[in-house]
Amino acid sequence: xxxxxxxxxxxxxxxxxxxxxLFGCGAAGGVKVAIQQDNYKPGFRAADAGRLxxxxxxxxxxxxxxxxxxxxxxxxxxxxxxxxxxxxxxSFFWECYNRAFQHAGARVVEYTAAAYRGxxxxxxxxxxxxxxxxxxxxxxxxxxxxxxxxxxxxxxVYVFKDGAETFRKDFQVTMPPGTSxxxxxxxxxxxALVDLTFTTLVRDRxxxxxx
Numbered sequence: 047x048x049x050x051x052x053x054x055x056x057x058x059x060x061x062x063x064x065x066x067x068l069f070g071c072g073a074a075g076g077v078k079v080a081i082q083q084d085n086y087k088p089g090f091r092a093a094d095a096g097r098l099x100x101x102x103x104x105x106x107x108x109x110x111x112x113x114x115x116x117x118x119x120x121x122x123x124x125x126x127x128x129x130x131x132x133x134x135x136x137s138f139f140w141e142c143y144n145r146a147f148q149h150a151g152a153r154v155v156e157y158t159a160a161a162y163r164g165x166x167x168x169x170x171x172x173x174x175x176x177x178x179x180x181x182x183x184x185x186x187x188x189x190x191x192x193x194x195x196x197x198x199x200x201x202x203v204y205v206f207k208d209g210a211e212t213f214r215k216d217f218q219v220t221m222p223p224g225t226s227x228x229x230x231x232x233x234x235x236x237x238a239l240v241d242l243t244f245t246t247l248v249r250d251r252x253x254x255x256x257x
Contacts, residue, residue, distance in 0.1 A: 076121070076128040079232040083133065083141035088149040089241050096248035099151030103257060104180035105144055106188035106206070110136040113193075120194040122223075127196055129236055139189060139240065146244045155184055182208060185257040196236065197221050199243050205256040213256035219246050 092099070112135075114121070120129050131138040147154050157178040180186045186206040193200040198220045205213035219242045224235050247253055 076126045077227060077229065077232070079127060079129045079229050079236065081129055081131055081138070081233055081236045083131075083138050083145075085233070086142045086145060086237050086240065088146045088244075089238060090146075090149075090245050092150050094249075095146075095150035095245055096254055098147065098248060100153070101151075101257060102153045102155050102181075102184050103147060104155050104157060104184050104186045105140060105147070106186045106204075108136040108140040108143075108188065109190045110134065110194075112191045112200075115191070115194050120196065122196045127224075127232060129196060129232075135194070136191060139191065139243075142237075142240045143187075143189065143244060146241070150248065155181060179209070180206075185212070187257070192216075196232075196239065197223060199239060201243060203247055203253065205253070213253060215250070215252060217243070217246055217250075219243050 110117075112120070115135055117134050118131050120135060121127060133141070144154055157180055184207075188204040188206070190202040190204070191199070192202060198218065200216070200218045202214065202216050204211060219239075221235070221239055221242065224232060226232065
């Protein structure tokens with residue numbers, strides 16, 4: 047079979063390289079701001095976080111459905127600022143909310159394995175003896191991110207009790223554009239945005255009734 051001359055590949059290869067450079071620059075061309083859940087410290091007063099003191103809650107897995115984010119990143123609306131998390135974005139929010147609930151006085155409880163009531167002994171590779179479940183009567187809180195920038199976050203929150211959905215609501219919070227380009231200031235601003243989503247949720251009367 048006759049091989050295609052090398053020169054004939056130059057144009058397509060050049061186009062491919064240009065496209066890769068273009069998309070690569072689009073993803074990493076802005077100012078990068080590293081944010082980590084370990085550096086997050088709730089910046090709100092516990093007394094301003096609703097009636098959470100002493101309440102037991104379980105935190106279900108958070109979900110990221112925001113099409114304007116990537117696994118490890120969210121952006122400013124103009125894409126000039128790139129916020130990079132050290133874990134997937136939904137895990138970052140989960141860890142921050144775990145700290146925020148505890149800061150507000152709530153007790154975040156662990157999930158437990160349900161008792162196995164199947165017809166016979168459990169075997170390797172077979173069905174698990176029981177799915178993890180929150181203790182009876184303890185509300186489970188789940189957050190779904192639907193849109194995230196450094197100026198606006200849209201999210202849904204669900205509450206379940208004993209396996210039944212008891213609450214579902216959409217939330218939206220906004221912040222004005224930042225005035226500083228210093229990465230430390232931008233990092234602190236990102237944590238303040240998390241605070242804003244949390245306090246907006248826990249001050250909601252319907253959510254307070256649900257938990």
